[in-house]
Amino acid sequence: MFFKRPRMRSKAPKAAGYYLSNRGDESSRAGKSVFTRRALMMMAAQVAVVGTLGQRLYSLQVTKGDELKERAKRNRISKRLLAPPRGTIYDRAGVLVAGNRVNWRALLMPEETTDLQAVIDHFATIVPLDEHDRVRIEHDQKHLQRYVPLMLKEFLSWDDMARIGLNAPRLPGVLIDVGTTREYPHKELMAHIIGYVAPPNEKDVERDGALALPGMRVGRAGLEETQEARLKGEPGSVEMEVNAPGRVIGEIERVEGMPGHKLGLTIDTVLQSQVLARLGDRIASSVVMDCRNGEVMALVSTPSFDPTLFDSGVSHKQWKEWIDDPHTPLVDKAVAGVYPPGSTFKPAVALAALTSGKVSPTERINCPGYLDMGGVRFHCWSRYGHGPLTMHEGLKYSCDVYFYQVARRCGMEDIKKASESLGLGTKLGIELPHVQSGIIPTPQWRRQHGHHWNGGDTVNAGIGQGFVQVTPLALATYVSSLASGKRVHPHLIKMIDDHGRLDGDRFAPSDLPFTKEQLDIVRGGMFAVVNEPHGTAPAARLDLPGIMMAGKTGSAQVKRVSRAMRESGHFNSMSLPWEYRPHALFICFAPYDNPRYAVSVVVEHGNAGAAEAAPLAKQIMTDTLLRDPASRSTLTRGVVASADFFND
């Protein structure tokens, strides 16, 4: 029927069936010819199907073969990046202050065990797990991902590892893995300088894919943060053959990464610890600087914190404790704390007056104990006045009225110019984050903030009160510059790898716009503060034979002293609540005749600079001079391979 269908149908033999055709022969009854035709058609279809499949197979295997082979390779070969070791940090004597510690840890591969909990329980009988570990494991267990191992215990000792190895048959899926953690051997001693590292967050990973590697850390504070690019290093890679579940079968190629750069600091660890000890439990900060070149020898801010805690992530409770602490342990007060400089600002005002020529050093200005201006009476710290004073005496007695008058005469613009050239109120280039510039106010600055500048504001600024704000580091820079006659640029990094830093010119001392005579007058005044009779800081006189120190005290009010309080006659700032007491400040340099070191000390709410900060500064300066850290440089002596703390 398909080709030549006989359409004729017999109507006759009904008995043979209605549909019986006239082709009643045997072969037709069996439908043999039709069967043959149809079977041949089916064979043709079969051949066509197989042909199509063969053609498709050709396109898959031969035409697209190379492309698919590449994908097969990608399936098979897993390229993994290797976390490079983070750069280590040494102090100026070659003592390690930030290193990497090998961290042996026990991991559990969840897919290699049937009863996770049983393995963990058995593990706990071999290596005791503390409460912290248990909570973490429980948490991780809930967020278990396929093929991501569960960490059971970090920092395994050799004993632990031996015991795990011995019990390996009963600990299916447990394996020992080596990683590194950042180690700060001196803990809180250097916390504010070095900062800390923490596991990267999603944003970091988006910025730099290499940070997704296990064990990678990102600097979050201090030098770890600012020197991230140097410390990070280049990740290496390893190509491994893996099977479908991702288990490594073998290693094909390994490219070692570049470890991060090694940093040598200007800090002297021993001096740093001595300064920290001197400050004790005061809320204070202190900076010791080489006043010839701006190298920071010690930079201490109390209270401090343990940066090691950040490596594995700080607990919420600990973080909240730090954040809520009114003594702000996480803030580096030496660079981020701003304080009114109080009387320590007076040498800058004096220099401003001298350079502007508006005040002669020998001119006597009378101090009756107060200055009336615009209906307001500005008091000198001495109720009875100092009488007529030269500049030398004004500095020596730290007479307020003298500097009220000087500031009035030369104006804020000159004071700002002079103080900025000395490093006050400017951005300092030290390699730390969140460095505050401080403020040297001018009428213009005040106007920008929508306020009127009063004459009284100038007077107040003349004694470092009012709107003037500086950091302890700026004070150290300022006194270093005064002492050396060169503007120094504070910095912390002395060496990168085993050579001096290449951008060292940035930190070379620059010239000051003052003559030697002008500077000598101010230095003489500061010498008198400490060493002459009736100076304000006799407590700071050094006990070392033949070495003299020059300095300046400062007590910065944080709360205005009301007239009523002053007139009550027995006003004593010590009777104020702690947070309203004045800050105590002291700046100094020594030796006087050949300045080497400069020290600034700020004790928060320490009440009086002469009583609280000056003796501290004297002790710190004595420590510094005895230790003489400037001579302890790895640049001249070469790197000390293994330097033990305090064994130097």
Next chain:
Amino acid sequence: MVNATIPKTMRRLLRSEPDLHIFSRLLRINWVFVLLICLLAGVGYIALYSAGGGNARLYAEPQAIRFGFGLIMMICLAFFPPRLLRYLSVPLYGLSIVLLTLVLKIGHVGKGAERWINLGGFQFQPSEFAKIALVLMLATWFQRVSRQEMGNPLRLIIPALLTLLPVMLVLKEPNLGTATIIGLLGASLFFAAGMRWWQIAVIVAPLPFLGKFVYAHLHDYQKARIETFLNPEQDPLGAGYNIIQSKIALGSGGMWGEGYLHGSQGQLNFLPEKQTDFIFTMIGEEWGYIGSLVVIGLLMLIVLNGMFMALRCRNRFGKLLALGITMDFFLYCAVNLSMVMGAIPVGGVPLPLISYGGSAMLTMMFGFGLLLSTWVHRDDPDPETKGFF
């Protein structure tokens, strides 16, 4: 061979061609076909050895033992005369339906579908057996319906029901792949038996609409299969994983293959079910396009040989039975190959005699036994009576 212990009816059944001695019947067996089947099983052994990662104990040996049993069964079945087979068709068909019903009730769940039944310690897939039983049943039915009678649609109702029953039961399991194969198998027998073209047109025309309706009632995982087939890259680690990995492995074989036991994708377990449904992918990866063509050629030779046997047969029952068994084998191969090449959605269809699996192997050998039986009795005439058997 006929002795007194065999009941009289049995003796009569076995003596359908009394002139033929057992040895002459042995000679009548299509030994070329047997050789081809042994070659194919040999390919299976070699491939399974590789799938076991060079361990014969894992897959290759058990499969070889099964093949040995199957071979004996096939040769024995070859001596069954058509009449005995016709007698057996109804109980076998009935058994297959019972088993298919049972598997729905007490079946062992594997991969989201109830397909397995536990028969005294060994797992059995009734849907495999149902195909052979259906072929036998339809051949028995159509052998007494002449080509002329096929023109009467009423004559087609019973065989249509006979086909649809196992199709529905398998669909309920649910196993779309096997149900489709059973349906196609039935259709091919209808076609070969001489169904009229207008009848075919009437049935085929509404199929597109029926397809839509069926799709709407498919299980989610079946829909997922169809969708991932249309766009496998959408879900490369989920449902599309099988297709993508299979194509990658095939492609990585290239023209000459990566070498026996050296296929990276198969040996490293990137291939899913490499010892069962995706065995051909592994062959393609290790032996390349050339090796794959050899295997396909072997499969094709078996199919063509089967078709030749169907054409050569002198009786309608034998023709239809041989054609049905050959079609069953062909559909298995075509569906499996299309599946691993990503041409049709994945369904649990093994590559006959190569894939690891007992029930598929034994039912296929059972079918081949029937095929050989039609060949041995190829010159038997059609029965004189128009009775059912």
